[in-house]
Amino acid sequence: MKPLLTADSLxxxxxxxxxxxxxxxxxxxxxxxxxxxxxxxxKTTTIKIMSGLMEPDSGKVTxxxxxNRKSIGLCPQHIVIWENLTCLEQIVFMGQMYNLSxxxxxxxxxxxxxxxxxxxxxxxxxxxxxxxxxxxxxxALALIHSPQILFLDEPQAGLDPQSRIxxxxxxxxxxxxxxxxxxxxxxxxxxxxSDRICIIDNGKLLVSGTAAEIKKTNGYEDVIEVxxxxxxxxxxxxxxxxxxxxxxxxxxxxISFSVKDPIQALANILEVVKEQKLQIDNLRxxxxxxxxIFISLTGRSLxx
Amino acid sequence: xxxxxCFIKTFKENLRDWKILILxxxxxxxxxxxxxxxxxxPKTSLYNVVVINYDVTGASSGDLISEWENLKTxxxxxxxxxxxxxxxxxxxxxxxxREADLFVTIPRDFSESLxxxxxxxxxxxxxxxxxxxxxxxxxxxxxxxxxxxTYGYLGLKTGIExxxxxxxEYAGRGEITSEFDLYIPALLVLSIIMxxxxxxxxxxxxxxxxxxxxxxxxxxxxPEFMAALSLNQIIIGLICLLFTLLAAxxxxxxxxxxxxLVLLTGTVTCFSVISISIITACFIRTMFGLLTLGCFPFFIxxxxxxxxxxxxxxxxxxxxxxQVYLNDILPTATATRALNKIxxxxxxxxxxxxxxTWITAVAGVYFFIGTWLFKRKFxx
Numbered sequence: 049m050k051p052l053l054t055a056d057s058l059x060x061x062x063x064x065x066x067x068x069x070x071x072x073x074x075x076x077x078x079x080x081x082x083x084x085x086x087x088x089x090x091k092t093t094t095i096k097i098m099s100g101l102m103e104p105d106s107g108k109v110t111x112x113x114x115x116n117r118k119s120i121g122l123c124p125q126h127i128v129i130w131e132n133l134t135c136l137e138q139i140v141f142m143g144q145m146y147n148l149s150x151x152x153x154x155x156x157x158x159x160x161x162x163x164x165x166x167x168x169x170x171x172x173x174x175x176x177x178x179x180x181x182x183x184x185x186x187x188a189l190a191l192i193h194s195p196q197i198l199f200l201d202e203p204q205a206g207l208d209p210q211s212r213i214x215x216x217x218x219x220x221x222x223x224x225x226x227x228x229x230x231x232x233x234x235x236x237x238x239x240x241x242s243d244r245i246c247i248i249d250n251g252k253l254l255v256s257g258t259a260a261e262i263k264k265t266n267g268y269e270d271v272i273e274v275x276x277x278x279x280x281x282x283x284x285x286x287x288x289x290x291x292x293x294x295x296x297x298x299x300x301x302x303i304s305f306s307v308k309d310p311i312q313a314l315a316n317i318l319e320v321v322k323e324q325k326l327q328i329d330n331l332r333x334x335x336x337x338x339x340x341i342f343i344s345l346t347g348r349s350l351x352x
Numbered sequence: 353x354x355x356x357x358c359f360i361k362t363f364k365e366n367l368r369d370w371k372i373l374i375l376x377x378x379x380x381x382x383x384x385x386x387x388x389x390x391x392x393x394p395k396t397s398l399y400n401v402v403v404i405n406y407d408v409t410g411a412s413s414g415d416l417i418s419e420w421e422n423l424k425t426x427x428x429x430x431x432x433x434x435x436x437x438x439x440x441x442x443x444x445x446x447x448x449x450r451e452a453d454l455f456v457t458i459p460r461d462f463s464e465s466l467x468x469x470x471x472x473x474x475x476x477x478x479x480x481x482x483x484x485x486x487x488x489x490x491x492x493x494x495x496x497x498x499x500x501x502t503y504g505y506l507g508l509k510t511g512i513e514x515x516x517x518x519x520x521e522y523a524g525r526g527e528i529t530s531e532f533d534l535y536i537p538a539l540l541v542l543s544i545i546m547x548x549x550x551x552x553x554x555x556x557x558x559x560x561x562x563x564x565x566x567x568x569x570x571x572x573x574x575p576e577f578m579a580a581l582s583l584n585q586i587i588i589g590l591i592c593l594l595f596t597l598l599a600a601x602x603x604x605x606x607x608x609x610x611x612x613l614v615l616l617t618g619t620v621t622c623f624s625v626i627s628i629s630i631i632t633a634c635f636i637r638t639m640f641g642l643l644t645l646g647c648f649p650f651f652i653x654x655x656x657x658x659x660x661x662x663x664x665x666x667x668x669x670x671x672x673x674x675q676v677y678l679n680d681i682l683p684t685a686t687a688t689r690a691l692n693k694i695x696x697x698x699x700x701x702x703x704x705x706x707x708x709t710w711i712t713a714v715a716g717v718y719f720f721i722g723t724w725l726f727k728r729k730f731x732x
Contacts, residue, residue, distance in 0.1 A: 101565060101731070122569055128562045132368040133361065144357040145570035173368070189566060 050112065052077045052197060052227050053098065058107035060093050060251075067093040068104065069251035075197075080223050082242030083231040084338060090251040091231035092125060095199045098229065111197065121195030121226070125202045127182045128189070131175035135166050135185055138174065139192055146193035153192065160188045163218050165211070180211045187215060191222070198222075200230040204237050216241060235338035247342055254345045259338060266341045269294055270310040274303050274317060275330040287320040289313075297343055301329070306340065354572050358580035362554055366588060369553065376550045377592050380543030381599035387539070388603040391532040398433045399494035402443045402452040405436060412463040412509070419505050423497060432497060447485055454494040455483040470510055477506065523697050534662070536600050537691035540614070541684050542659040543596040544589045544621045548629045548650050549642065551585040555633035556642045559730065568732040577732070578723060582626050589622030590615060609694040613701060617690050620708055624683035624715030628653065630722030634729045657684040674706040683711040683718075 051074035060068040068090045075081045083091045096102035098109050099122045111120070130138045136157055143153025161167045164184040169177065174185060183206050190198060203219065204212050219228060219241060232238050238245050239259045246256035255262050276284060281303055285296070288305075292313040295306040307313040310333055321328055366373055401420065407413035423431045435452070437443045446452040459465075459478040468474045480502065484491035507513060558564040567577060597614070632649050636642050654660060656679040666678040679685035690707035693699035701708075726732065 099569070101569075120569060122565070124562065124565065126562065128566055130361070130365065130563055131561065132365045137361070137364070141357055141361045142566065142570065145354055145567065145572045147354070147571055193570075 049076050051075060052112050053229070054110045055094075055098065056108050056110070058094065058097055058104045058109070060090075060097060060102070060104050066251045068097065070107070071248065071251070071253045072107075073246055073253065073256060075227060075229060077227050078223060079243040080219065080228045080230065080241055082238040082245045083229070083248060084233070084235060084238040084245050084342070085231075085248040086233050086342075089233075089248045091233075091248060092201055093251075094248070095122075095201050095229065095231055099199050119196040121190040121193065121198040123187045123190035123198070123200045123203060125205065125231075127179075127186050129174045129182055129185055132173060134171050134173055135161055135177070135188075136170040138185075139188055142189050143192045148193065156192055156194075157188075160191055163221075164188050165214055179206055180208050183207055184211060184215065187218075191226075195226060197227045197229065200228060202232055203230055204232065204234065212237075235342070239338055245338065247338070247345070249342075249346050255341070262338065262341060263336060266344060269306040269308060269336050269340075271334050271336050271340055272305045272307060272310065272313055272317060273330070273332045273334070274305070274328055275301055276303065277301070277327040277329050280324070280326050283324050284317070284320055284326060287324060289316050292316055295344060304340075306336065306344070355576045355580050358572060358577060359583055362580055362584045363587075365557065366550060366554065366584065369557070372549055372553050373588070376543075376546040376588065377595055379546045380539050380592060380596040383542065384536070384539050384596060384599040385603065387532055387535050391530065391535075399431065399454065399490055399497065400433050400435065400452040401454045401456060401494055401498065402435045402437050402446055403456045403458065404438060404440060404443060405458045406460045407458045407462045408460050409463040412466045413458045416458070416502065416505050419501050420498060423501060432494065444483065447483060450485070450488060453484060453488055453490040454498060456498060457481040457483070466506070466509065533605065533696055534692065536605055537695055538657060538659040538688045539600070540593055540596050540618070540691050540695075541621060541657045541688045542654055543592040544618060544625050544687070545650060545653045545657065545659070545684055546592060547585050547589045547622060547625045548632065548653065549646060550588050551581065551626045551629035552633045552636070552642045552646055553639060554581050554584065555630065555726075556636055556639055559633070559636075560638050564730050564732060568730065574723065574727060574732045578630070578726075582623065585626045585629075586619055586622040589625065590618055593618040607695040609696070609698050610700065613694050613704065614691060617687060617694065617704065617708060617711075620711045620715065621684060621687040624687070624711055624718065625653070627715050627718035627722050630726060631718060634722065634725040653682055653684045656682045657688045659688075672706065674710075676710070680710065681714070683714040686711050686714070 053075040055071060055073050058068050058071045059066075071090075071094060083094065085091050093102065097104045098111075099120050100109075101122070130141075133141065136154070139157035139160060140150065140153040143156055144150065148156065158167065158170070161170050164187060166181060166184055166188065169181065174182060177185065187200070187203060190200070200219070204215055207215060216237075219230075222228070230238075230241065242259070244256065244258055245262060247254045247262070255266065257265065274284065281298065281301070284303065292307055292309060293305045294308060297304045305313060305317075314333060317331070320326070403417060405413050405417065417434060417436075420432050421430065421434050425431055437446075440457070443452070443455045447455050458480055461478045462480070465474065465476060465478040469477050482495055482498065484495060486492075503514070558567065568574075593615070597611075628649060632646055633642070636645055656663065663679065665675075668676045668678055668680070670676070677685070686707050690704045690711070693704050693707070
């Protein structure tokens with residue numbers, strides 16, 4: 049299949065800081081492509097370059113759309129709405145700015161507002177909406193002209209759980225007609241929404257592919273999480289058989305062990321807990337996640 | 353279509369951001385009333401004259417003072433307000449405090465010396481002394497009135513005729529133009545200068561909320577955006593202008609100048625202020641910045657357009673027989689001159705054509721700079 053968007057060796061620097069470091073990737077029609085990375089990884093800069101709002105220092109973006117820039121929809125990370133216009137007024141206005149007639153824009157605007165749960169407040173000034181409603185309106189404004197490619201920068205940030213589900217379902221529902229590129233630092237969101245994921249950090253592309261491919265490439269380890277009540281983490285680490293543990297990370301009272309043989313490792317942990325009389329609050333065995341892979345690739349958490 | 357939609361959207365936003373709009377609309381009318389309060393009846397500029405009459409007999413000095421008091425405007429209102437005093441030091445203090453414009457002292461032997469002169473006993477009349485502050489523009493006017501009336505009175509009493517009489521002709525309508533009248537054109541321009549905030553807000557609002565990014569990604573071109581903004585602001589500017597003019601009329605200001613020509617001048621002046629506000633907005637990113645930093649260009653425009661005080665004219669060059677002054681670099685200064693000619697001197701289109709052309713040309717230059725900066729700054 050011919051790619052809809054091709055990014056070739058993108059490079060962007062802000063003073064001494066390299067925001068995007070020689071990134072290349074392809075995005076295909078009808079897919080949801082997720083950029084996963086911590087804050088400051090270079091996701092927003094990459095989106096700005098792709099949407100034409102920013103020129104890269106080197107490299108280029110090729111978009112195979114009928115009208116290129118005009119076939120792009122952008123939903124920025126921050127809320128970009130006209131506070132003194134009602135929901136319907138601004139969505140109709142944006143429609144007209146993309147050459148839709150008033151009737152078309154009104155019809156499409158109403159449908160969009162309905163889909164995103166905003167129809168009931170269509171005549172309310174945007175400044176009087178709650179934060180979550182404003183975020184949904186922010187997304188609606190990027191969709192009024194049915195773009196061929198839609199860039200969503202942290203679309204679910206600041207949304208309540210109910211709105212998250214609403215937005216997620218809506219994004220999924222439009223993927224047939226619209227190719228979606230989204231950024232997030234929420235690995236769960238990325239995994240649930242994206243067909244393909246690209247993990248970036250410090251402007252560099254670390255790995256890309258489907259969630260399953262990434263996990264497969266980077267090891268199908270299991271993870272055992274132990275929450276130790278007392279301050280005796282070191283005791284557990286000291287007495288545990290090191291041959292059973294591939295990698296270990298610690299955050300407050302939780303220790304996460306990446307292991308190849310979960311049954312044997314679990315037995316060893318319980319043995320140490322019993323012998324050393326350690327008090328544990330929680331013990332959990334789970335499959336590894338994208339966050340675990342990110343930690344294994346960068347040595348730090350997505351939230352750091 | 354897109355232009356019309358953008359125009360309607362901007363107009364709605366301006367209406368809903370009513371605080372800035374109200375500020376822009378009421379600012380200049382407020383100054384009209386303020387000026388009126390300080391300058392009194394617009395058709396009467398009273399000159400305050402404090403008089404110490406040392407004249408012993410008081411026979412002639414009383415008549416002379418009556419002459420001064422009887423000087424009236426065409427409407428029959430007194431032009432000189434004569435206050436009699438007895439303390440010279442207090443009278444001088446009044447001049448320094450600008451409580452009076454002129455202090456006249458009538459000598460002890462004024463009537464007696466005049467009587468002797470009339471009877472042919474002497475060729476000398478004891479002189480009156482006038483005292484005033486040369487920095488006070490009303491001093492010279494008051495002194496001229498007093499001189500004129502005094503010589504007239506003495507000529508009548510002594511039978512001496514001056515070898516020549518001056519004929520007085522007046523510019524414009526021939527009516528007495530008060531200082532208040534002269535401030536009205538500048539206040540009208542001030543009402544348009546207030547658009548610096550409404551026009552600036554229309555751009556800065558888009559920048560602050562980053563909606564400019566949405567517009568730049570859409571099919572709305574920057575010339576269409578600018579045109580919608582300009583049309584909107586011209587309407588607001590003309591509303592401000594009309595409110596200011598109505599405020600002036602409400603306190604008795606009269607003009608027989610062409611209102612259509614005033615509106616035409618207002619329209620090109622609006623365009624010039626919009627151009628300057630585009631430049632201003634390119635350096636400001638927030639509404640707070642506009643209302644603070646934006647005051648600098650506002651005061652520059654207001655100051656050089658004579659809104660605060662009349663400024664001396666510094667010649668730059670002559671163009672097609674018309675003098676171009678230093679403050680004409682700011683089109684609002686030229687606008688004040690044009691409106692003064694139209695409103696106070698009944699000038700027609702041909703007499704202000706140069707000013708209108710100049711304002712349009714200078715505004716065009718500012719508009720070009722503004723749109724260039726806008727494109728560079730916002731990639732739009």
